[in-house]
Amino acid sequence: MSATTNHQFKLAARPEGNVKASDWNRTEEPVRAPADGEVVIQVLYLSLDPAMRGWMNDKPSYIPPVGIGEVMRALAVGKVTASKNPKFAVGDHVTGLLGVQEYAYSNGQGLTKVDPKLAPLPVYLGTLGMPGMTGYFGLLEVGQPKAGDTVVVSGAAGAVGSVVGQIAKIKGARVVGIAGGADKCRYLVEELGFDAAIDYKTENVAEALKTHCPNGVNVYFDNVGGDILDAVLTRLARGARVVICGAISQYNTTTPVKGPANYLALLVQRATMTGIVVSDYYDRAGEAAMVMAGWIQSGKLKTREDVVEGLDAFPKAFDMLFSGANNGKLVLKVA
Amino acid sequence: MSATTNHQFKLAARPEGNVKASDWNRTEEPVRAPADGEVVIQVLYLSLDPAMRGWMNDKPSYIPPVGIGEVMRALAVGKVTASKNPKFAVGDHVTGLLGVQEYAYSNGQGLTKVDPKLAPLPVYLGTLGMPGMTGYFGLLEVGQPKAGDTVVVSGAAGAVGSVVGQIAKIKGARVVGIAGGADKCRYLVEELGFDAAIDYKTENVAEALKTHCPNGVNVYFDNVGGDILDAVLTRLARGARVVICGAISQYNTTTPVKGPANYLALLVQRATMTGIVVSDYYDRAGEAAMVMAGWIQSGKLKTREDVVEGLDAFPKAFDMLFSGANNGKLVLKVA
Numbered sequence: 001m002s003a004t005t006n007h008q009f010k011l012a013a014r015p016e017g018n019v020k021a022s023d024w025n026r027t028e029e030p031v032r033a034p035a036d037g038e039v040v041i042q043v044l045y046l047s048l049d050p051a052m053r054g055w056m057n058d059k060p061s062y063i064p065p066v067g068i069g070e071v072m073r074a075l076a077v078g079k080v081t082a083s084k085n086p087k088f089a090v091g092d093h094v095t096g097l098l099g100v101q102e103y104a105y106s107n108g109q110g111l112t113k114v115d116p117k118l119a120p121l122p123v124y125l126g127t128l129g130m131p132g133m134t135g136y137f138g139l140l141e142v143g144q145p146k147a148g149d150t151v152v153v154s155g156a157a158g159a160v161g162s163v164v165g166q167i168a169k170i171k172g173a174r175v176v177g178i179a180g181g182a183d184k185c186r187y188l189v190e191e192l193g194f195d196a197a198i199d200y201k202t203e204n205v206a207e208a209l210k211t212h213c214p215n216g217v218n219v220y221f222d223n224v225g226g227d228i229l230d231a232v233l234t235r236l237a238r239g240a241r242v243v244i245c246g247a248i249s250q251y252n253t254t255t256p257v258k259g260p261a262n263y264l265a266l267l268v269q270r271a272t273m274t275g276i277v278v279s280d281y282y283d284r285a286g287e288a289a290m291v292m293a294g295w296i297q298s299g300k301l302k303t304r305e306d307v308v309e310g311l312d313a314f315p316k317a318f319d320m321l322f323s324g325a326n327n328g329k330l331v332l333k334v335a
Numbered sequence: 336m337s338a339t340t341n342h343q344f345k346l347a348a349r350p351e352g353n354v355k356a357s358d359w360n361r362t363e364e365p366v367r368a369p370a371d372g373e374v375v376i377q378v379l380y381l382s383l384d385p386a387m388r389g390w391m392n393d394k395p396s397y398i399p400p401v402g403i404g405e406v407m408r409a410l411a412v413g414k415v416t417a418s419k420n421p422k423f424a425v426g427d428h429v430t431g432l433l434g435v436q437e438y439a440y441s442n443g444q445g446l447t448k449v450d451p452k453l454a455p456l457p458v459y460l461g462t463l464g465m466p467g468m469t470g471y472f473g474l475l476e477v478g479q480p481k482a483g484d485t486v487v488v489s490g491a492a493g494a495v496g497s498v499v500g501q502i503a504k505i506k507g508a509r510v511v512g513i514a515g516g517a518d519k520c521r522y523l524v525e526e527l528g529f530d531a532a533i534d535y536k537t538e539n540v541a542e543a544l545k546t547h548c549p550n551g552v553n554v555y556f557d558n559v560g561g562d563i564l565d566a567v568l569t570r571l572a573r574g575a576r577v578v579i580c581g582a583i584s585q586y587n588t589t590t591p592v593k594g595p596a597n598y599l600a601l602l603v604q605r606a607t608m609t610g611i612v613v614s615d616y617y618d619r620a621g622e623a624a625m626v627m628a629g630w631i632q633s634g635k636l637k638t639r640e641d642v643v644e645g646l647d648a649f650p651k652a653f654d655m656l657f658s659g660a661n662n663g664k665l666v667l668k669v670a
Contacts (some may be wrong), residue, residue, distance in 0.1 A: 060603070244601050247602075256596050260595070261594035262592070263579070263594050263595060264560075264610075267397075267581070267610030269610065270611070270612055272607055272609040272610075273598070273608040
């Protein structure tokens with residue numbers, strides 16, 4: 001073990017706007033043996049999520065920021081390579097906040113065993129991981145779609161959005177996805193069974209919503225914020241529920257965040273806008289995983305992962321999240 | 336009757352920004368006899384409300400806009416002077432959308448009898464009228480304050496805000512009002528029993544909120560929008576409820592509405608922002624009036640009306656709503 005090297009990406013500087021290569025510091029150190037109660041985990045797959053951008057800012061949020069000089073925080077799936085913790089054995093597969101590195105140490109807290117025979121490991125970072133849980137609880141607990149409702153989701157081809165749209169279909173809603181590019185839109189309609197898709201890069205979103213949501217929008221699940229949020233607000237139906245899950249269009253701006261100028265639609269339509277943070281539902285993650293695993297097996301819920309190879313590809317792969325270059329849940333294969 | 340003249344203010348043009356004198360057309364016509372089923376009502380007191388500004392815009396809202404050439408819509412209290420409707424007798428006092436004029440005709444729909452012995456007539460336009468109902472249902476149904484919660488209300492010295500703050504106190508909350516000017520702030524604390532007041536004209540609202548809401552804001556009742564809404568969003572407590580009742584700071588802008596740039600606080604704090612329109616609760620108005628009349632009689636709920644004299648003062652009095660010149664519920668005494 002002492003001969004093994006752990007390569008890591010640490011946060012070198014707080015980014016302003018887009019993350020630059022110089023905001024990362026690639027370091028290496030020897031892998032040490034576990035202390036009492038600890039396990040050593042070889043990271044196999046890293047999850048790349050838009051929320052990570054927020055964790056890099058030094059301002060109050062639902063989770064403390066990553067410190068300068070600390071290994072960048074990231075969810076991952078790995079395999080236990082050494083254990084002094086009776087709950088975990090060498091060879092166990094686990095998921096948790098292992099960080100952007102090849103080896104991680106853990107006292108077992110926040111570590112969950114996963115079964116690679118039930119689903120491919122990257123799925124535990126997507127549909128059966130944080131993004132899937134976010135979509136499941138955000139849609140069902142906050143959005144509360146009813147059969148016949150019109151549900152609109154932005155970032156629809158992403159890890160969260162694709163789960164939201166498919167679950168809304170399972171619940172009997174009419175589903176319209178907003179995504180960037182013809183390929184993603186085709187994927188939504190032809191492979192995931194969405195009723196319609198709007199390509200925000202080439203279409204006028206407000207006009208397209210008029211066409212595809214003639215009775216208004218009952219549930220809007222927002223991953224992007226900005227102009228798209230504003231466009232959907234103009235189409236809300238009476239009593240609509242707007243789920244605020246993220247605002248990927250605003251994460252890299254150096255100008256102030258663009259607030260939704262059409263928020264008074266909430267008044268006109270007696271609508272509600274509510275934020276969701278997935279960690280509030282972690283105690284029910286098992287329930288959601290069981291339900292979604294069933295849907296995956298019966299073919300009702302499709303998953304797609306975009307796997308990029310190698311830890312050193314991390315900075316470039318991370319950028320893909322914000323340019324919309326990824327197709328499906330973005331995962332970095334580390335080992 | 337035929338000798339009596341009805342003076343009226345009609346909408347002459349759709350205002351851009353602040354309402355100008357030329358947006359009104361003062362007209363007169365003889366008062367006619369009631370048709371079958373109709374009553375003729377002499378308008379005694381007119382209610383001036385910020386919502387009226389929204390009714391002048393030709394865009395979709397919760398109520399159709401006032402048409403050009405139509406008598407300006409307004410709530411009022413009046414006295415029946417002639418009746419061919421068996422439900423109303425000459426001498427009855429009634430409230431309803433009688434319009435900015437001296438005499439109104441009605442088939443009885445939307446007309447409610449009021450008892451001038453139970454409360455002075457202007458109170459039926461304030462605490463026992465639309466503003467009071469808005470505050471009562473907006474706070475209790477949407478804001479849902481619990482004892483010990485911190486409740487913040489903007490436009491706090493206004494007709495809605497003063498009711499919201501006092502009911503929140505009755506429910507055991509800590510109450511902080513935001514208003515413009517030392518007189519209004521003194522009124523809130525010394526006469527209405529608010530725990531604190533913030534003068535947005537001279538204080539930094541965000542800093543003052545830190546001082547007065549050390550545990551954050553559990554309920555925010557927003558009448559003003561704009562920078563004050565943004566400031567309060569930065570101080571939300573976990574699970575906060577933001578009630579969107581109006582946005583008086585934005586009603587006269589000719590630039591686009593300023594959306595709340597800090598809306599992602601909803602996500603960080605798992606908070607909810609919900610619009611309220613009082614007409615959704617009209618079927619429960621009797622319940623609210625009974626409860627609030629009880630509070631008024633027991634001295635727990637104080638009312639204040641700012642009565643301006645004469646129909647011809649209407650354009651100038653209407654402007655007072657937006658300059659914040661009125662103290663308490665603004666009412667025009669017509670007869």
